[in-house]
Amino acid sequence: MITVKQLTKTYGAHKAVDNVSFSVQKGDIVGFLGPNGAGKSTTLRVLTCYHPATSGTATVAGYDVLTQSMEVRRRIGYLPESNPLYPEMRVREYLDFRGKLRGMSRGDRAAAISRVTEACWLGEFIQRPIGQLSKGMKQRVGLADALLHDPQVLILDEPTIGLDPNQIRKTRQLIGDLAKRHTIILSSHILPEVEAICERLIIIAGGKIRASGSIGEVRNRIVGASRLIAEIRGPVQQVQDGVRKIAGVKSVDVHAADGWNRLHIGSDEGRDVREEIAALAARSNWGLRELRLEVGSLEEFFTQITAKAAGAEAAE
Ligand SMILES: Nc1ncnc2c1ncn2[C@@H]1O[C@H](COP(=O)(O)OP(=O)(O)O)[C@@H](O)[C@H]1O
Ligand SMILES: [Mg+2]
Numbered sequence: 285m286i287t288v289k290q291l292t293k294t295y296g297a298h299k300a301v302d303n304v305s306f307s308v309q310k311g312d313i314v315g316f317l318g319p320n321g322a323g324k325s326t327t328l329r330v331l332t333c334y335h336p337a338t339s340g341t342a343t344v345a346g347y348d349v350l351t352q353s354m355e356v357r358r359r360i361g362y363l364p365e366s367n368p369l370y371p372e373m374r375v376r377e378y379l380d381f382r383g384k385l386r387g388m389s390r391g392d393r394a395a396a397i398s399r400v401t402e403a404c405w406l407g408e409f410i411q412r413p414i415g416q417l418s419k420g421m422k423q424r425v426g427l428a429d430a431l432l433h434d435p436q437v438l439i440l441d442e443p444t445i446g447l448d449p450n451q452i453r454k455t456r457q458l459i460g461d462l463a464k465r466h467t468i469i470l471s472s473h474i475l476p477e478v479e480a481i482c483e484r485l486i487i488i489a490g491g492k493i494r495a496s497g498s499i500g501e502v503r504n505r506i507v508g509a510s511r512l513i514a515e516i517r518g519p520v521q522q523v524q525d526g527v528r529k530i531a532g533v534k535s536v537d538v539h540a541a542d543g544w545n546r547l548h549i550g551s552d553e554g555r556d557v558r559e560e561i562a563a564l565a566a567r568s569n570w571g572l573r574e575l576r577l578e579v580g581s582l583e584e585f586f587t588q589i590t591a592k593a594a595g596a597e598a599a600e
Contacts, residue, residue, distance in 0.1 A: 285310040285437060285467045286331065291340035293326050300326040302491035303340070308484075310436075313463040315478030316471040318488035319590045324471040325365050327488070328441050331469070332362040344437055361430030361466075365441040367423060371415030375406060375425055378414060382429050400428040404458060420451030427458065438462060440470040444477060456481050475586050487586065489593035495585075503582060511578045512549040514561055517571030520545050526568060530560045544573070 286308040293301040301323040308314050316324050330337045331344065333353040341348065347355040370378055376397060383393035401410055404424045409417060414425060423443065430438060443459065444452045459481055462468065472478050478485050479499060486496040495502055516523050520540045527547060528536050535550035551557050558575050565572040 285312070286342070286344050286469070288327070288331070288342045289340055291327065291330060291342060292338050293323075293330060293335075294338045299491050301330075301337075304488070304491070304493055305340075306486055306493060306496060308467060308469060310467055312484055313459075313468045313470075313482050315482035315485040316469055316488060317473070317475060317478045317485050317586070318471075319473055319594075322473075322488045322590075322593075323491040324473075324488060325441055328362075328439050328469065328471060332360055332439055333357055334362075358433065359436045361433070361435040361438045363423075363426045363430045363438075363440045363443055365445070367426035369414045369422055369425060372413060374411055374413050375417075375428075376410045378425065379428060379432060383432055386433050388433070396432050396434070399434070400431045403431060403462070404428040405454075418451070420447050420454065423447065423451070423455060424458070427462075431462070436467060438466045438468045438470075440468065442471055442473070444472070452477075475583055479582070487589055489590040492593065494589040494593065499582075502585070505585075512547075512551060512556075512558065512561075513574060513576045513578055514547045514549060514572070515574035516545050516547060516561075516565055517543055517573070518545065518565075518568060522568070523547070523570065526564050527561060530557050530564065532557050532560075544571075 288307065289305050291301055291304045292299065304323070304327060316327070318324050329335050331342055331349060333349050333356055336350055341350075343349065344356045345359045347359070349356050373381065379397050379400065380393055383396060388396060401407055404427050406424055406428055409421055414422065417425065427443070430440075440459070444455050447455060456477075459468065459470065470481065482499070484496070484498050485502060487494045487502070495505065514527075520538060523545050524536055524538050524547075527533060527549060532552045532555040533549055534552060537548040539546045549557070549561075556577065558577065562572060562575060
């Protein structure tokens with residue numbers, strides 16, 4: 285549904301988005317995750333025909349965002365990061381105005397407004413001036429606007445930023461509902477947000493994609509990079525050599541203290557050697573008091589990736 289190829293966007297000398305490629309399948313709900321300044325909004329603005337890429341291409345439903353922008357706009361609903369609304373307008377009036385801008389007939393507008401009012405739970409607020417609404421309600425008006433022309437694709441830039449926990453819960457629920465009918469990309473700088481809503485995630489930092497895949501796949505990558513901790517009592521050199529010989533073991537660091545050796549063991553991706561280590565200790569008559577797989581959390585992984593990106597940027 286969405287294909288982005290080698291997309292780069294520079295502002296002056298600054299590369300905000302650097303050679304980014306990804307695709308989104310029909311019906312997917314994809315989280316675009318990254319710290320502030322990662323290049324999320326810039327990428328989404330290219331996809332929504334807001335500004336052109338410096339190089340690379342992007343298509344939505346097969347249409348090029350640069351050369352076929354009218355076709356793309358027809359298929360996309362966009363909730364920008366700073367959701368601009370007219371505070372003096374009433375909700376219905378605003379949606380009607382937006383429908384006119386889209387060239388919808390009076391009848392189409394009336395039907396669309398009742399559809400989005402229901403989809404975004406706006407019923408009792410439809411006659412209220414926008415200026416009187418809470419931040420969460422305003423966000424729902426922005427969503428209703430994005431849905432007015434019943435687009436196939438929804439692009440939501442930090443849809444829950446600035447909302448209180450209750451509003452966040454409601455908005456997430458609403459997005460979950462919308463995901464049944466639309467392909468969605470939503471950006472966020474908060475991992476639990478993306479985990480709660482999305483099936484796939486794309487982690488971006490410093491303008492580059494650092495990881496992508498289903499939440500499970502990204503988790504597996506983390507397990508692959510996990511470390512094993514063991515505490516074994518025995519002659520330090522023999523313990524170290526013995527463990528190193530186990531198939532799949534790549535590295536062994538030993539810290540010896542009061543008769544015990546504390547080992548940090550690195551192994552091949554996805555390989556769990558705990559059983560072999562226990563067998564080795566038993567065979568050699570060594571004491572074994574700890575044997576633990578240290579799996580980093582997705583949170584930790586995200587922090588590491590984004591810290592690495594920040595470091596690389598500082599070094600440039
Ligand atoms: N209009 C602009 N002019 C100059 N620099 C910009 C502009 N918009 C964004 N940037 C810069 O591009 C980088 C990426 O910004 P942005 O895409 O807004 O990141 P994110 O949405 O992930 O926080 C940042 O370093 C930001 O300062
Ligand atoms: Mg942004």
